Every structure is written in structure tokens, then in C-alpha cells.
Amino acid sequence: MTSIIKSISLDVKTAMIAKRVPNFSRFVRECLMRWEAIQRSPDCPVERLGHTGAIHGNHCTPSPTRICLKHWPNGTPRMEDWREFRSMVEFDGFHQDRDRLLQAWDFLADFNSPEEWLQHRAEITNHVQIDFEDMIIEGNAKPKKRPKKGIIARIKGRLGAK
Numbered sequence: 001m002t003s004i005i006k007s008i009s010l011d012v013k014t015a016m017i018a019k020r021v022p023n024f025s026r027f028v029r030e031c032l033m034r035w036e037a038i039q040r041s042p043d044c045p046v047e048r049l050g051h052t053g054a055i056h057g058n059h060c061t062p063s064p065t066r067i068c069l070k071h072w073p074n075g076t077p078r079m080e081d082w083r084e085f086r087s088m089v090e091f092d093g094f095h096q097d098r099d100r101l102l103q104a105w106d107f108l109a110d111f112n113s114p115e116e117w118l119q120h121r122a123e124i125t126n127h128v129q130i131d132f133e134d135m136i137i138e139g140n141a142k143p144k145k146r147p148k149k150g151i152i153a154r155i156k157g158r159l160g161a162k
Contacts, residue, residue, distance in 0.1 A: 033067055044070040056089060058115055062122075075126030077118055088114040 008028075010018060021027045045068055046060040054061045060068050062076030077085075084105075092101055092114075101108055111117040149157070 081121040
């Protein structure tokens, strides 16, 4: 991936926060991708591209490289959880035979369906998502350049003359 260097303006408080972020560039890229996904509307990139084979029940195959807010509003689950879900689907064929599913996966007793369990796993796997609803991102003024002094004014300034 080609890197494009951009600079941002931070105030004292946000500069201190940025110092604590392990990979600030990655953090900013992730925020931008989520913001763009929200602006686009919560659609599914897999469905948009017509890859219906990657849709399993009510979910597309999770991927760390694309954001699908339609199927994964809380982020994607771990691949181990996805494989477990796929095993449940193959076992039950989406018939939702609860008794049959509970015989093989007793932990599903706390959930209404394998889909609900999978969304729960996605929620606990991912960090708290950034809420962009109340974020004010417009109106940030660009820094203004100070007017350059002429050579005579600079010399006077160095000599202490006014």
C-alpha cells in the first residue's frame, strides 16, 4: 500500500492522547474507514460486489480488510467463533432446531439463536466502537501563516531596534 503523508493539527489535550495511541497512523486510518462506511450507509461490500457465496444466513464472511456495518455493526467476531458458527449452520442447516443445537452446543442455552451468539461474540471481541453521531468534524479552521517580515525589519528585530 502506498503511503501518503498528511499532517494534522492537534491541540495540547489531543496531542497528549495521541502519544498514548500505539500506532497513531493506523488509528486514524481505522477512524477514517469507519467514518466513510457510516457515510456510505450501512451496506454490505460483499452484497454490493455480488459475491452471494460469501453470505451465510444473515451474515457475510467477516474480514479484517473490509467494514460491513450491515452484518457486523459491532465489529467482526474472531475467526474461531466464525468457524464455530459455520459448524452450527452446517449441522442444523438454519432450521433453528433448538433442541438439536443445544445437544451439540449447550452454551447456546443463553441465546435465542446461533446468530445472536455470534453477534455477542463479536461485541465482546471488539473494543468499544467510536460513536460518530455526535462528533463535530466540520468548521476546523486551517492555521494561518504569519506574514513574513522584510529583511530590514528582521535586522532591526535582531539588533533590538524598534
